[in-house]
Amino acid sequence: MASVDKRGWRLFSDLNNAFRRDPEIDEFDFIPVLEPKNNRSPVVLVDHKLGLELWCVKILFQYAYHTLMGWRSKKSYKFMEPQELAVLARAVVLVNPECYTAWNIRKELIELGDVSEMEDLRLSALVLTRHPKSSETFVHRRWVLGRFIENHLQSSQGSTHSTGSGHDGFVSMEAIDLNLGAAQNQQPVQNGEVALNVAAGSDYHSQMKIEIDVCRCAAEKYPCNYYAWSQRIWLIQHCYNCSTRVILSELQCTESWVEKHISDTCGFHYRQFLLNTLHAQRDQLRDQFSMQYVSLLQKEHKFVQELICTYPGHEAMWNHRKYVFHSLHNLYCSECKNEDVDNECNLKKTRLEYDQHLLEQKEIDCVQRNELKSKDASQKKLSQNYIDWIQRSVIK
Structure with missing residues (x-):
């Protein structure tokens, strides 16, 4: 000393x-x-x-x-x-x-x-305004959030026994009835600053809204912030229990984010996580929300295609397009092999609608007509690489 x-x-x-x-x-x-x-x-x-x-x-x-x-x-x-x-x-x-x-x-x-847990949540959020890529801060925040959720579960259930899952230190969220509307009605973050006011800290949904804001602000401050997006995935998995309603909301709200950060691979990876999770929940998506998973993929394919045309020469968007097209192709293949069809007429219609060979040819033709004719050298190179990838890795 x-x-x-x-x-x-x-x-x-x-x-x-x-x-x-x-x-x-x-x-x-x-x-x-x-x-x-x-x-x-x-x-x-x-x-x-x-x-x-x-x-x-x-x-x-x-x-x-x-x-x-x-x-x-x-x-x-x-x-x-x-x-x-x-x-x-x-x-x-x-x-x-x-x-x-x-x-x-x-x-x-x-x-x-x-x-208190709330005091440390405030401190770690404050630290992230200066050090947005601090892995130890995010690790500590997860630990504090685990205790916060545990306490919330115990108070909501009126019990004194542990509600921990006993699995990797995470907490089971099955006892919480998710009401996304409560979280969405909160005031948005302004000027990129983290909403650290936790006057309603005991309220679960207001705190989860703050957590999403913390992740978003950290991602804004540091490009390709793996730790911030991993924390956001963790929140969806362990704080929202992969709620279909929350995932659909996240898919919608991150659309504008990736439009403004077209080279941020982590943002596109997060959307891939959301789409993969919805694929596992496609029956619930159809029964409860009257939505088809294939429609979401087609919408995502159109979205990334428009981004590529608007902002040429960015590899992150082409990589995301590969993911979306590969997912669509696999879905078409599985639908064509589906034997659970009412009659032969419907079977022929299904095979025509989900013809993967037609999908492959339409995708190649689309790239050749548009992106491959671009005056941007990087765009032309990425377009050719994409066509080569389809012919080499997708077409069998």
């Missing part, structure tokens, strides 16, 4: 005072000031936005980190109150969120009841 800059304690105190003055801080970043130019605090707080001047970041981190690790390794025998440990860990993860020891200390404090 002797090597730690003596200004660290003062900076740490200023940071804690900022959180006391404004508990609704919703954004955090570093200010590019490389050296102190006046006698003011480098901790800046304006309109719920927190900033640290860059020259003080290392000093603050070293003080908080060495103090916390000294306590953790028992080298420091000074007794620390739980709240003191919590603010030390907070200072560490704000600067370096990949320090999993600091997150683990906060987990222990949550289990002891010294820190």
